[in-house]
Amino acid sequence: MEVFLRTLGDPGFQEGIGVDIGVNQSTVSRSLISVSEAIYRKRNNWIQFPNTNELLAAAMNKWVNIKQMPRVIGIIDCTHIKIIKPSFHGEEYVNRKGLCSMNVQATCNAKEIFTSVDTSWLGSVHNSRIWRNSLIYGIMNNNMQEAALLGDEGYGVAPWMLTPFRNPTTAIQQNYNLVHARERVIIERCFGQLKRRFPMLNYTIRLKTERIPKYIVSAFVLHNIAKHLLDPYNDFDPIEIEAHPNEQMFEGNQAEIRNRGTLLRNQLAENMFYNAIN
Known part of the structure; x- marks a missing residue:
């Protein structure tokens, strides 16, 4: 591979x-x-996001059997894949670090299997915009199982998106952030494994721009196949995943969603803390 x-x-x-x-x-x-x-x-055979209430419930059960954070089905993040600057609309591919890239959104589960991948966005586009326009946003927004993803603070907190507390001041918030960080690191391990296994994703892809999205998806498929086959060569050194600037946008009912998400996060954090000390 x-x-x-x-x-x-x-x-x-x-x-x-x-x-x-x-x-x-x-x-x-x-x-x-x-x-x-x-x-x-073959991507839909190997990269599958739980898209029904039954599958979401099953995914939550699998997560809580392995990890500590309740109601979670996986982690979300983006990673930049560097490319040669296209001659057409090339500036739109330039990310905040001044590099030409595609911003790839992915989710993974607790077993380090990618469950979704979106390769349709240019490097200048922020993670939160990709998330709000993705197919999985609609699934999570409408799910009846109260399932949630873990995301960094660049994503807006919501009932279906659990983000860390910014500047935690209480033992409850600190405990929540500790668990959140420990479990969210799985997506960084997945990206690190992907880029170590396929080094071209960690350097610069030199293909025609229109071919690159399918090339990237092929790498994600092969990663999942390797996991399925219990590939022993999966203990890769971590690759630094860049921190993304906070760009939360709340308009109209988005503010109400943020408030609901904040209340839920507070409740979960309190329950986790008291369960840990009892």
Whole structure:
């Protein structure tokens, strides 16, 4: 898998492979793109977000059997994948660090399996905007199981989005933040494993811009397959995941959603604290 994705994203490496097997670089490139397309078509078999009340309830049960935070089904975050600056609308791909990238949103479960991935956004787009326009936002917003995702403080707190307390001042808030950080780190491990397993995702993808989203999704699919096959080579060193600036936006009923989320978080934090000391 590693060789496949490295070759797909590196024309120079493709040329070397072509020399080894007696074909030209363009033939290698076409073959790799064909394989990538085949993997991409299998994405719904390997990347599955719980999208019914029954599946959400089952996901919550699985989480609480492994972890401590109640009502959670997974973690959400974004990671930037660097690309060559496109000639068309190239400035829109430039992120806040001045690098050209795509901002990829993903969710994962407690077993470090990706449950969703969205590769449709440019590097300049903030995480919170991607979240509000994603398919899984609608699922979480309308779920009847009171299920929630864990997110960093760049996401707005909501009944279905549990974020940490900013500047916690009480033992209850500090305990909640400690548990939150310990469990949210799973998504960072997943991104780290993905980028160690497929190094081109940690450097710069050198493909036509329109091909990159499918290439990235193929890597997520192969990551999940590796997990399914109990790939022993999964103890990768962590890769630093950048902190995202806070850009919460609350308009209209969003303020009411924030208030409901804040009340829920307070209640959960209190219950977790007293359960821990009893």
